[in-house]
Amino acid sequence: MAIVGYLVRRILTGIVVVWLVATAAFFLFFARPVITVARELAGRAATPQVITEVISNLGLNQPIMTQYWHFLDGLLHGDLGYSYYTQESVNTILKQDLPPTISLVIGGTILWLVAGLSVGIISATKARSLFDRVSSVAVLVGLSMPVFVIGELLILVVFLPLNEHGITWIDTGYSGPTSGLSSFFGHMLLPWITLAAVQAAVYTRLSRGQLLDTLGEDYIRTARAKGLSERRVLFRHAVRAALTPVVSQLGVDVGQLLGGVVVVEIVFGLGGVGQASVEAVEQDNLPVIIGFVIIAAVFVVLANLVVDMLYAALDPRVRIT
Amino acid sequence: MSTTFHEIDLEVEPAISRIEGRSQWQLTWRRLRTDRVSMIALGVIVVMILLAILAPAVAALTGHPPNMAYPITGENAAGNPVGPFTNGFILGTDSTGRDLLVRILYGARISLFVGVVTTFIASVLGVAIGLMAGYFGGIIDTVLARFTDAVLAFPYVVLAIALAVVFGPSLTIIMIIITFFSWAGIARIVRGQTLSIKEKEYIEAARSLGAGPFRIMFFDILPNLLAPVLVVATLYIPQAVVFEATLSFLGLGVQPPTASWGNMLADASNFYTVAWWYVVFPAAALLITTLAFNLLGDGIRDAMDPRTERLLAARRLRRKNRKRKGAGGIAGTGPGPDFPDPVRIGQIP
Numbered sequence: 138m139a140i141v142g143y144l145v146r147r148i149l150t151g152i153v154v155v156w157l158v159a160t161a162a163f164f165l166f167f168a169r170p171v172i173t174v175a176r177e178l179a180g181r182a183a184t185p186q187v188i189t190e191v192i193s194n195l196g197l198n199q200p201i202m203t204q205y206w207h208f209l210d211g212l213l214h215g216d217l218g219y220s221y222y223t224q225e226s227v228n229t230i231l232k233q234d235l236p237p238t239i240s241l242v243i244g245g246t247i248l249w250l251v252a253g254l255s256v257g258i259i260s261a262t263k264a265r266s267l268f269d270r271v272s273s274v275a276v277l278v279g280l281s282m283p284v285f286v287i288g289e290l291l292i293l294v295v296f297l298p299l300n301e302h303g304i305t306w307i308d309t310g311y312s313g314p315t316s317g318l319s320s321f322f323g324h325m326l327l328p329w330i331t332l333a334a335v336q337a338a339v340y341t342r343l344s345r346g347q348l349l350d351t352l353g354e355d356y357i358r359t360a361r362a363k364g365l366s367e368r369r370v371l372f373r374h375a376v377r378a379a380l381t382p383v384v385s386q387l388g389v390d391v392g393q394l395l396g397g398v399v400v401v402e403i404v405f406g407l408g409g410v411g412q413a414s415v416e417a418v419e420q421d422n423l424p425v426i427i428g429f430v431i432i433a434a435v436f437v438v439l440a441n442l443v444v445d446m447l448y449a450a451l452d453p454r455v456r457i458t
Numbered sequence: 459m460s461t462t463f464h465e466i467d468l469e470v471e472p473a474i475s476r477i478e479g480r481s482q483w484q485l486t487w488r489r490l491r492t493d494r495v496s497m498i499a500l501g502v503i504v505v506m507i508l509l510a511i512l513a514p515a516v517a518a519l520t521g522h523p524p525n526m527a528y529p530i531t532g533e534n535a536a537g538n539p540v541g542p543f544t545n546g547f548i549l550g551t552d553s554t555g556r557d558l559l560v561r562i563l564y565g566a567r568i569s570l571f572v573g574v575v576t577t578f579i580a581s582v583l584g585v586a587i588g589l590m591a592g593y594f595g596g597i598i599d600t601v602l603a604r605f606t607d608a609v610l611a612f613p614y615v616v617l618a619i620a621l622a623v624v625f626g627p628s629l630t631i632i633m634i635i636i637t638f639f640s641w642a643g644i645a646r647i648v649r650g651q652t653l654s655i656k657e658k659e660y661i662e663a664a665r666s667l668g669a670g671p672f673r674i675m676f677f678d679i680l681p682n683l684l685a686p687v688l689v690v691a692t693l694y695i696p697q698a699v700v701f702e703a704t705l706s707f708l709g710l711g712v713q714p715p716t717a718s719w720g721n722m723l724a725d726a727s728n729f730y731t732v733a734w735w736y737v738v739f740p741a742a743a744l745l746i747t748t749l750a751f752n753l754l755g756d757g758i759r760d761a762m763d764p765r766t767e768r769l770l771a772a773r774r775l776r777r778k779n780r781k782r783k784g785a786g787g788i789a790g791t792g793p794g795p796d797f798p799d800p801v802r803i804g805q806i807p
Contacts, residue, residue, distance in 0.1 A: 162620070165620065165624060166620075166624070277749060277752050277753065277756075278745070278749060280696075280748075280752055281696055281700075281745055281748035281749040281751075281752050282700075282745060282748070283700040283703050283704050283707070283720075283744065284704070285703075285704060285707045285723065285724075286703075286723065286741045286744060286745065289723060289726070289727055289730075289737055289741065290737070290741060292727075292730060293730055293734060293737055293738070297730060297731060389610050393614065393615075395615065396614060396615025396618075396704075397615075399615055399619070399708075400615070400704060400707070400708070403708070404727070414619075415619055415708065418619055418620055418623045419623060426620070
């Protein structure tokens with residue numbers, strides 16, 4: 138089966154990519170003087186002796202290649218090391234911080250694609266209508282807004298007034314789906330909208346333009362001439378062809394989504410991987426940073442694999458080989 | 459006899475001047491000028507730039523330097539910011555009792571400077587790399603195009619955070635970061651255009667005349683790339699402005715007390731309930747600026763698209779038709795269903 142070979146090859150290249158990214162992160166952060174971390178850990182009144190001790194405890198006095206070797210060895214065994222500050226295992230930290238991030242990414246992506254594509258398709262089929270004009274303006278406003286501004290404005294005009302009037306369903310912070318679905322949705326609604334807004338604008342625009350071009354093709358006229366219903370022409374013939382460039386754009390945007398995740402988590406205080414990684418970077422907490430970088434790389438690799446499979450499923454001209 | 463010749467001359471001359479060729483730029487400007495939205499956007503940008511330049515003058519006029527805190531007049535009894543039009547603060551004050559209007563204008567200087575300068579450098583880099591990848595092809599293209607794709611797909615905010623922390627946050631560092639993540643999109647477009655232009659006959663002619671690769675790239679291909687690059691660059695400026703604001707919001711960009719829209723909005727998030735103006739005015743300044751650049755970029759793209767001419771002609775025809783119908787004309791006159799819908803000719807992006 139061609140597909141098995143393809144998957145194996147993609148996963149192997151994916152592993153190489155993750156290794157490269159992890160290595161790059163490792164050397165980027167080790168280029169910094171380790172003494173700052175040690176001084177931070179040892180406290181203000183630490184003697185040089187204590188600092189040396191802290192450095193050797195953390196294994197930071199070993200030659201860099203030895204440290205790198207330890208790091209790779211741990212990585213192969215699924216051990217990402219321990220936080221410099223709390224001595225917690227990075228695996229545990231990741232396990233704690235992943236649920237809000239995954240909830241945010243999945244819900245936000247669904248909302249982004251559904252909103253972006255449906256508005257784009259309606260706008261294209263009803264070009265120059267009132268709906269089209271209003272959505273075009275909304276798209277431009279969305280494109281012009283930084284994620285954090287959308288988040289802050291949503292808090293200002295939705296969350297605060299509702300809270301003032303005793304409606305506390307919509308809330309900031311994170312509440313897992315296991316502790317009540319209703320509360321989960323209440324906590325995630327605004328973050329989802331925030332994450333989806335900018336991306337949805339891009340996709341509305343893209344899908345509208347692509348669909349308009351496709352609807353002008355001769356084969357659409359042929360399909361109509363055959364007497365197919367307009368719905369069939371639109372969804373079976375036009376949308377499918379128009380979506381392929383949209384899907385290839387998706388591969389590029391998956392990485393950028395992570396940036397949005399960081400900002401949304403901070404604005405709404407969700408406490409996920411993004412928020413924690415910013416904190417870890419500020420504290421020079423190297424093992425934690427690299428753990429997050431690896432997670433991000435794995436996510437981008439997997440998402441790109443899914444996008445490419447989707448691409449092949451949509452466009453019969455694309456073969457997986 | 460001589461008079462007839464003279465008459466003919468008189469008749470011919472205006473005809474010749476009427477079909478005198480216009481350059482692409484003249485045509486674009488003519489079309490752009492008829493687009494009301496683009497002209498308003500251009501006006502807003504010009505006003506914004508003027509305000510940014512005049513920020514020190516406004517500060518002098520209000521008597522409030524940008525970093526001067528006014529704990530007595532600028533804060534209320536609870537130590538919170540005062541609202542618009544209070545104690546001579548036109549847009550109110552921020553968390554430490556500084557004049558919000560003056561700080562927003564100083565923030566505009568940073569935003570516009572970062573947006574324009576990084577986009578310019580990124581355009582130069584993107585054009586150079588895209589040109590080389592597209593023109594030389596082969597291994598050079600493979601390496602450069604892969605690198606471009608890698609930069610495009612990278613979670614840039616994550617790397618930006620890391621770089622800003624490693625090198626210490628400063629205006630220079632964030633400008634380098636923004637440039638680093640901006641050239642790739644331009645390079646990709648330039649590469650695609652170069653691939654198609656280099657197959658044209660006039661390039662072959664230039665080569666047969668003995669022109670070297672750099673002469674062909676920069677004198678024969680480059681002028682034909684300027685139009686798409688201008689459009690993309692106009693649309694990149696607002697992205698750079700947003701990027702700077704995001705980094706400053708995360709505390710990794712412009713450092714307080716220097717005013718930036720991003721770090722103002724980050725600080726404002728602690729004062730939602732007591733000072734709505736502290737969130738709304740910097741956000742509005744940011745939104746108006748980026749929206750204006752986006753609208754102008756769209757307008758320039760439409761104006762450069764030769765299909766727009768047909769679109770406008772079709773629109774004029776339809777309007778005429780509608781008027782005729784309104785005056786009680788016979789149904790079915792004018793463009794019927796056979797007349798191609800302008801939208802099918804060319805998309806309105």
